[in-house]
Amino acid sequence: MEMGILGSLSNSSSILNVSTVVAITLFFTLLCFCIILGHLLEENRWANESTTAIILGLLAGVIVLLVSKGENSRILVFSEELFFIYLLPPIIFNAGFQVKKKQFFKNFSIILLFGILGTIISFCLITLGAFLLFKKLGVSSLNLEDYLAVGAILSATDSVCTLQVLNQDETPFLYSVVFGEGVVNDATSIVLYNAVQSLNLKNIGGMTALKLLGNFLYLFSTSTVLGIAVGLLSAFIIKMLYFGRHSTDREVAIMMIMAYLSYMLAELLDLSGILTVFFCGIVMSHYTWHNVTESSRITTKHAFATISFIAETFIFLYVGMDALDIEKWKSSNASAGTSIAVSSTLFGLVLVGRAAFVFPLANLANCFMRRDNKIEFRQQFIIWWAGLMRGAVTIALSYSQFASSTKTTEEDALLITSTILVVLFSTVVFGSITKPLIGAVLLRHVKPTVSDATDFASFDDLRQLFLENGEGSEEGETRPTPKGSSLRLLIRHPTSTVHYFWRKFDDRFMRPVFGGRGFTPYIPGSPTGAQEETSS
Numbered sequence: 001m002e003m004g005i006l007g008s009l010s011n012s013s014s015i016l017n018v019s020t021v022v023a024i025t026l027f028f029t030l031l032c033f034c035i036i037l038g039h040l041l042e043e044n045r046w047a048n049e050s051t052t053a054i055i056l057g058l059l060a061g062v063i064v065l066l067v068s069k070g071e072n073s074r075i076l077v078f079s080e081e082l083f084f085i086y087l088l089p090p091i092i093f094n095a096g097f098q099v100k101k102k103q104f105f106k107n108f109s110i111i112l113l114f115g116i117l118g119t120i121i122s123f124c125l126i127t128l129g130a131f132l133l134f135k136k137l138g139v140s141s142l143n144l145e146d147y148l149a150v151g152a153i154l155s156a157t158d159s160v161c162t163l164q165v166l167n168q169d170e171t172p173f174l175y176s177v178v179f180g181e182g183v184v185n186d187a188t189s190i191v192l193y194n195a196v197q198s199l200n201l202k203n204i205g206g207m208t209a210l211k212l213l214g215n216f217l218y219l220f221s222t223s224t225v226l227g228i229a230v231g232l233l234s235a236f237i238i239k240m241l242y243f244g245r246h247s248t249d250r251e252v253a254i255m256m257i258m259a260y261l262s263y264m265l266a267e268l269l270d271l272s273g274i275l276t277v278f279f280c281g282i283v284m285s286h287y288t289w290h291n292v293t294e295s296s297r298i299t300t301k302h303a304f305a306t307i308s309f310i311a312e313t314f315i316f317l318y319v320g321m322d323a324l325d326i327e328k329w330k331s332s333n334a335s336a337g338t339s340i341a342v343s344s345t346l347f348g349l350v351l352v353g354r355a356a357f358v359f360p361l362a363n364l365a366n367c368f369m370r371r372d373n374k375i376e377f378r379q380q381f382i383i384w385w386a387g388l389m390r391g392a393v394t395i396a397l398s399y400s401q402f403a404s405s406t407k408t409t410e411e412d413a414l415l416i417t418s419t420i421l422v423v424l425f426s427t428v429v430f431g432s433i434t435k436p437l438i439g440a441v442l443l444r445h446v447k448p449t450v451s452d453a454t455d456f457a458s459f460d461d462l463r464q465l466f467l468e469n470g471e472g473s474e475e476g477e478t479r480p481t482p483k484g485s486s487l488r489l490l491i492r493h494p495t496s497t498v499h500y501f502w503r504k505f506d507d508r509f510m511r512p513v514f515g516g517r518g519f520t521p522y523i524p525g526s527p528t529g530a531q532e533e534t535s536s
Contacts, residue, residue, distance in 0.1 A: 027317070030060055034313050050316045051431050054424065057320020065324060080396040083318075087311045088393075089263040089277050092183060094308035096281025097289075098301075100168060103176040104282075105499075110177055110375075113361050114383075115184025116220070119155050122353035123192055127151030129349040137341050141411050148196040149401045153419065154350055156189035157182045158391030158427065166386060171438060174379060178386045186393050187274040191219050193397055194270075219272050226269070227276035230262035231283025232514055235291055239515040244293035251292045252299050255284065291515040315392045316427075322395070323420045328403075331413035342414060343421040350388060350422065358384040378441050386434055389426045394419060 034056055038049035104111070130150045134142065142150075168175045195212050234255060243251035259280055266276035289297060332339065359380055366374040375383075398419040402412040510516070 026060075030056060030317055031310070031313055034317060038313075046432050046436065048431060048435065049313060051428050053313050053316035054320035054323075054427055057317040058323060058424075060317075061321045061324035064321075065326065080400050083315070083392055083396045084273075085264075085267075087315055089260060089273065090304070090307045090311050091315075092274050093259050093263070093277045093281040094304045095179065095183065096278040097285045097304050099179070099282065099285075100172065100176065101282060101286065102499075103172045104180055107173065107176050107180065110362075110365050111180035111184060113365060114177070114181040114358065116188055116216075118181070118354075118357035118361055119185045119188040119192070121357040122155045122350075123151040123189070125151075125353040125356055126154050126349045129352070130346075133345050133349075134342075137345065138338060139342065139411050139414065141409065145196060145199075146401070146415075149193060149397075150346075150415070152189050152193040152196055153394055153397040153401065154346060154390065154422070155185070155192070155353065156390065156393040156397065157185050157387045158389040158393070158423075166434075166438070171382075171442060174382055174386070174438075174442070178383055181383075181387065183274060183278050185387075187220070187223070187272040188216070189393070190274065190397070191216050191272055193401075220275065222269075223266055223272040223275040224279050226266055226271060227262055227279030228283050230258055230265070230276070231280040231288065234258040234284060235287035235514040235516070238288055238291045242291075244296060248293050248296045248299070251296050252303070255288060255292070255296075255300055256303070259284065287511070287514045287516045290517045319392055319395060319420075319423060319427075323424055325417075325420075328408075328413050328416050328420075331408055331410060332417050333410045334414045334417075339414065339418060339421070343418040343425075346418055347422050347425065350390065350426070354384055354387055358387070382434075382438060382442060385430065385437065388430050390419075390423045391427060392423075394423055 034049065034053045037052050037056070041047040041052060127147050127150065131147045134140070134147075166175045166178060192212075195215050198215075199208065199212070238251055238254065243254065259277065262280040263273040263277040266273040289300065292300070334342075362375045362380045362383070369375075398416050402408065402416050408416075506516075511518070
């Protein structure tokens, strides 16, 4: 990790560099302040921990800038490696581990629709808009790869900030859709960005788009399969070996290490680590978590949440301090008017790009949904609004594209600083307004019939539907199911029917092998089937 210069403090006889120690000490002090302020502002409708951390980071940057007399403004230098390898994996894993799976998979088709097709639409519009408008603003030295990279960079939403401004209990549908879309969106944006880097843009033809699509589908499917495989492997190992009879520390350690291993394996194989670790978290919560001892369940649940929380706070504090990178602002050599014009253009493209897919795709999805499950315009508006925030993924990709060369040009520096302004404005302004906006737009108009408990048919309800269509009961005489009855039920109740068949398959084949709730054999001191489920 590269440290900022702290002048005369660099000379020391200690085995550690004093400037490094001072930088880390100051940063952890700021982390403590963020946590304390977040606690004090918990009930404030306008504040959340993400905006608090960014503002505190900005203030710290100003103080360092004043102390160094304008020479340096950073305690730590932003590093894409630090972000993607150490900070992002625990956040995404915990999100998958804690997510309410019923609600998530109920809306899975909508999540994929927004997260994949929506991101591609946004990518195309932002790229086209940048190509048409940048030259009018005096930004003329960018090539086609740069424009495509801008489209991929600004298509990445901030799923981390979404976690803090939406409540999983108050708005379960919005939380699952916006957050689920955010995870898929980040993965899609990174895949698109990497695909742009690997394309031969000198020979663009009709097959280029097909190659891009094929590459994306391959990465999406293989990353998901890898995450599921590692999650199942962890469940099988813990179920068979049962570490808890000797040491609960070992089973906690194996869960943590295998979770991180899934992400690193994906990166090693040039796959999407975000998708891999997310689905690994879902599988671990469904199988592995129920195979460990009761004390390990409590430990892992809180340990994953705590590590994720610290990483989230670290990221926003990091972004706030890095916003005052005086070297980049000097390198851009652009007037305030030009910088604001470019930033406004980029943010305007983000607004248009998101609106171009949220409202049309939501109404398209409504055509295939029952009347009581349709996405209302108020919900569509919140989905559009909550997805406007940009965060550390955007900044990391921006640095990767425009600051990785040996010599950063003025326009490269301008794009980095403009991207930082977009991130700051969207996170602070939109992040602050989202919580009261949800209260004003949605919570005052909540329909009592729409909830996680009522809009998702239960397992017993589906069993009754199949009995009515010819499937025999367990107590009475069995009759063959009429041909086509399963297809008719799938058409009438698609989500519930898939859930019904998955439950039957899971109970008969998966849980006896990989364990899980109610399928772990009793061993003295072993899990006894606690009633609380992390994914209920």
